[in-house]
Amino acid sequence: MDIFKESLVLFIRHIIEKNKKIELSAEESQKLVKRPPDDSFGDYSVASYYMTKYGFKGKPEQIAEEIYGIMLPDFNSINGLFDKIETKGAYVNFFVNKEKFIAAVVKDVISFGNDYGRGKQEKPLKVLIDFSSPNIAKPFGVGHLRSTVIGMSLSKIYEFCGHNVVKINYLGDFGTQFGKLVAAFCRYSGIDFSGFEKDPIKFLYGLYVKIHKEAEENKSIEEDARNNFKELEEALTSEYAGGMEYKLSSIENRINKAEDNSAGLPLRLPPLHKSATASASAHPFAFDFETGAGDICAFQADIAQGNKFRFCNSGSEGKVLLWKIFRTISKKEFERIYNMMGIEFDSYEGEAESAVFSKEIVKILLESGIAEISEGAVVIKIKGAKLPALIAKSDGTSLYLSRDIATAIFRMAKYNFDKAIYVVGSEQSLHFTQLSGIFEILKDNSFKIKKSPKFKTYASLVAGKLVHVKFGRIIGMSTRRGNLVFLEDYIEEARLKAEEKLGERPEETAGDGKAPTGEMREKDEAEIEEEAENLTDGAAQSAEAGLKQKAWKDDTSLKVGIGAVIFNDLKTRRVTDVNFNWDNVLSFDGQTGPYLQYTVSRINSLMLKLISKIENLNLENLKNKFDCETGILLDKKDADFDDIFLIIKQISRFKEAAGEAAEQNEPSAISSYALELASLFNRYYQNYRLIGNDYNYIKPRFLMISAVRAVLTRALNLLCVPVLEKM
């Protein structure tokens, strides 16, 4: 909150307390100060109808007159900051002193730089964000894009607001589908495995699509798949318990392990295959995916010789190995894509590691009478719900829900979180309602859990802390291959469009993409000279420069494409279903990611030019000398004064926007904010010219545009949209 609003809040509070002899909390009084819908009404307002709470009586207009009358005599206490106070209808409106407001905000941004607006929490929350969570053995589809970008953006937003965040990717690495995949792998003879070497994921996906189609006709395939899965789960479960200090029967030990791991070692599977045991034996939970590489080589060698026997006929061990190979190559592929998009995780988990504890948990719940058996399966009755929640199949294998129960408990033991956010599509609402409902029941009935005190403790702690951050579907996206649109194809379309647009640019605007000031850093003389040269010698480029140019173009077009795609998913409110339209995604005009990127690179370019043309224009110096108390930056009479004020007003709202985004788990609050700011700036840019003016005119405006740049850069960063210095 800026000092203007802050002092106004204090003023109002003082007025009410003095006149009505009551005490107002800081929070309450803050709510009284609002922003008018239109700038002509003023900069802040107090609505009279809220005053009825504090003993003011009458029609809203009369109350407004009354409080106006009360405020007027004391107005001089804040009139250094405010110019005017007036009533209009039911409101009392306040007008800030614009010169001081601009100076104060600009000073703030200049001194905090890209950290302007960062929040500090007295008690930061530990927030777990579970997002992306793709299924292994499938290409990364656009279906997981929304979860990925919303989750990543929320992580950044929460962090920016001062909370502690753990980003978790919960791989869909388990379930009957893998039974199916194994069945496909073993069923089809004479497969051309050269496709595997080239693109293993698409190869596996091809197998999956094929058997899925066939299974619709042939019921025995489904059965085959379920049997395979059962075999897989049992093998994993017993291998997990066998020979290790952590027995299957001891979920307490598993929870202990999670507690110990709180220092940071992620939950991992134990080594599952003998060939991996030697290298990964240091810690029973430290299954290193990379050691799977040896297995893949052996796998490929076997396959090249047409030797599937080892995997398909040698009992469960072969199937476990297959599963492990699928998982390893999938994770590698996902990481490649995350890396391209700037997505990061603190921890990779998988359903399998919870699945192996499913039986144990089901047993505890049955023994305590919280769960019961219905038609052979295990269910928990949830109050208010018609159907009970199913936590285990009648063949004893785990389900999505039982795995999520286990996962949440292990996570609580490991992280002691205050909030666990699941970024998952709204079609899974029922699942998360059930999950939360189950933890409420576990808490209320925890006294019934006798044998497992730690399970009891952590299960109770989870209650009320799970949040399903859901989002709408993307409707009408044309299917290109199978019924899955691959994310890479999608990004490639956008990249091609960006490349095309880049080709239309005049040569001189292309370059090596250096920032004028890095992180608000000032350039030295040599750098400026170099920049200046780059700006003028476009024609005389050497072959080397040509290559550099091509690399720059490739990089830039990819970043623009990614920016377009990501922003498209973050610009609307989560819950709305998005009508997908290629023309909208590939349009880089108006409310788009590239529009924002363009604005930043344009500011950048302008700052560069100003620095090179105006002597002594130097951000570091300005920063040191800057003093909003003594030096009023701008003159009210300047033609661009009001437009600058609007920009600065929008800048001052940044922290509020970030707070709202976190509170509502809604990255689009940042998108809207950033679009508004960019739009205000572009208007200013188009209407007023800086170059050609003298130092004194340019100095305050240079500070203003660098403030815009700092805030826009941060906003783009929170939205996972790449920032380009030039484009």
Next chain:
RNA sequence: GCGCCCAUAGCUCAGCUGGAUAGAGCGUCAGACUACGAAUCUGCAGGCCGGGUGUUCGAAUCACCCUGGGCGCACCA
């Protein structure tokens, strides 16, 4: 059938913890590059905020009903 979500300009969406005259972008039309980058900007036109009832001094916003659309509803995830 039951449950959850959505409905605002031709299209895509803001605005929704009730408050001042419902805002943008795209598209259409009319303009602005010898100019700090036209991926930009200026302007025109475009609305019973799906329909109804209620609550309220006040409803796009809250409640209920209806219509239309999306999603889910026991051994998939």
